[in-house]
Amino acid sequence: MKKIVEGKIELEITTELKKDEFYNPAMSIVRDLNILVTSSLKSENSKYLDLLSSIGANALRIKKEVEIEVVANDISKNAIERLKKNAKNNKIEIEILNEDAKNLKIDEKFDFIDIDPFGSPIKFLPYIIKFLKKGTILSLTATDTSTLFGLKELTCLRRYGIKCSKTDFYRELGIRNLITATIFLFSKFNILSIPIFGYSEKHFVKVYFKIDKGKTKVNNYLEKNINFLSYCKNCLNREIGIKEFCNCGSKFTHFFPYFISEYVDKELLEKMEKELENRDYLPNYKKIKKIINMLKNENLKIPWYFDLHEIARKNKLQCIKKEKIIERLKKRYYASECFLESKAIRTEANIYEILSEIKNIMGP
Numbered sequence: 001m002k003k004i005v006e007g008k009i010e011l012e013i014t015t016e017l018k019k020d021e022f023y024n025p026a027m028s029i030v031r032d033l034n035i036l037v038t039s040s041l042k043s044e045n046s047k048y049l050d051l052l053s054s055i056g057a058n059a060l061r062i063k064k065e066v067e068i069e070v071v072a073n074d075i076s077k078n079a080i081e082r083l084k085k086n087a088k089n090n091k092i093e094i095e096i097l098n099e100d101a102k103n104l105k106i107d108e109k110f111d112f113i114d115i116d117p118f119g120s121p122i123k124f125l126p127y128i129i130k131f132l133k134k135g136t137i138l139s140l141t142a143t144d145t146s147t148l149f150g151l152k153e154l155t156c157l158r159r160y161g162i163k164c165s166k167t168d169f170y171r172e173l174g175i176r177n178l179i180t181a182t183i184f185l186f187s188k189f190n191i192l193s194i195p196i197f198g199y200s201e202k203h204f205v206k207v208y209f210k211i212d213k214g215k216t217k218v219n220n221y222l223e224k225n226i227n228f229l230s231y232c233k234n235c236l237n238r239e240i241g242i243k244e245f246c247n248c249g250s251k252f253t254h255f256f257p258y259f260i261s262e263y264v265d266k267e268l269l270e271k272m273e274k275e276l277e278n279r280d281y282l283p284n285y286k287k288i289k290k291i292i293n294m295l296k297n298e299n300l301k302i303p304w305y306f307d308l309h310e311i312a313r314k315n316k317l318q319c320i321k322k323e324k325i326i327e328r329l330k331k332r333y334y335a336s337e338c339f340l341e342s343k344a345i346r347t348e349a350n351i352y353e354i355l356s357e358i359k360n361i362m363g364p
């Protein structure tokens with residue numbers, strides 16, 4: 001047994017590698033983001049459901065650091081015993097349940113629902129529909145990244161209903177795939193899930209959604225925000241919509257459905273920034289500050305980034321500093337760094353314009 005501190009709580013965790021008393025310190029950034037999103041959007045009587053709480057790292061932190069009512073649930077008896085001890089040691093009171101998330105019998109709606117499973121959250125979504133109301137904030141974490149990133153094409157088609165493939169902008173694809181699949185799952189029930197914040201690093205994808213209801217709203221949202229993506233594996237060119245042949249002569253690979261709009265709500269971002277000011281105790285304070293600052297200047301209406309290392313590798317070129325390329329592109333286009341990938345840029349310029357700038361910088 002060992003004691004660790006995360007945020008404002010102390011957790012007793014087992015040192016045995018038992019999967020059912022799960023605690024992963026590397027995911028503290030996800031819990032920090034949960035604190036910021038929830039505190040930014042909470043109201044006086046908000047109620048939070050942590051559907052898969054394990055030993056309570058997230059549920060207890062939400063109660064302590066955001067000060068709203070929390071219900072925590074996990075199927076594992078051991079995890080729930082540990083959660084109860086952790087709640088007692090921290091003098092925190094939350095409602096604790098020990099059920100299969102698929103059979104939860106609570107007769108109320110929640111303002112916030114967090115789903116953080118091993119792997120994909122998608123299979124839990126049908127079971128939480130009864131807890132959703134207009135305005136519910138749904139927080140999903142996925143760790144099946146090889147599937148979401150387009151490396152396991154058939155698994156992605158089966159699990160998420162999306163046809164896609166390997167790209168140089170795989171983190172962007174992963175976030176957008178989780179968004180698309182969630183939107184389509186709920187759309188069958190006339191529920192609209194609008195993404196309001198997305199992030200990915202290491203082996204996870206995180207997206208927050210705001211729930212709305214009504215079939216016309218869903219229809220209009222789908223019409224505006226879902227399209228095909230044509231991607232050329234030969235030259236890395238990409239276009240929204242369906243086109244058969246790329247300018248390089250190769251056949252485009254088609255991804256569908258693809259979410260083409262922005263997934264970070266700028267108003268929420270401002271609120272998160274304000275919340276962060278008073279929370280320099282957060283374990284990932286500096287990292288999140290950097291992410292927020294980058295997002296303020298990034299245009300996520302451009303639904304991809306370009307990986308400069310991959311462009312250099314494909315074209316047998318020396319890798320040029322991204323700052324130089326951004327500076328040159330900015331004279332004619334929108335161009336910026338990318339909050340998801342340090343060696344990438346986000347720009348409205350196409351691959352040929354980027355290549356021509358790289359060649360100009362390199363000289364004859």
Ligand SMILES: C[S@@+](CC[C@H](N)C(=O)[O-])C[C@H]1O[C@@H](n2cnc3c(N)ncnc32)[C@H](O)[C@@H]1O
Pocket residue numbers: 020022023024027031051052053054055056057058073074075076079099100101102116117118
């Ligand atoms: C990744 S852990 C959750 C970690 C936690 N959110 C945190 O921040 O530390 C996933 C948890 O889901 C639980 N779980 C898996 N299937 C479940 C089910 N059908 N119903 C309820 N809990 C389940 C597991 O016991 C495990 O504790």
Ligand SMILES: [Zn+2]
Pocket residue numbers: 232233234235236237246247248249250
């Ligand atoms: Zn091409």
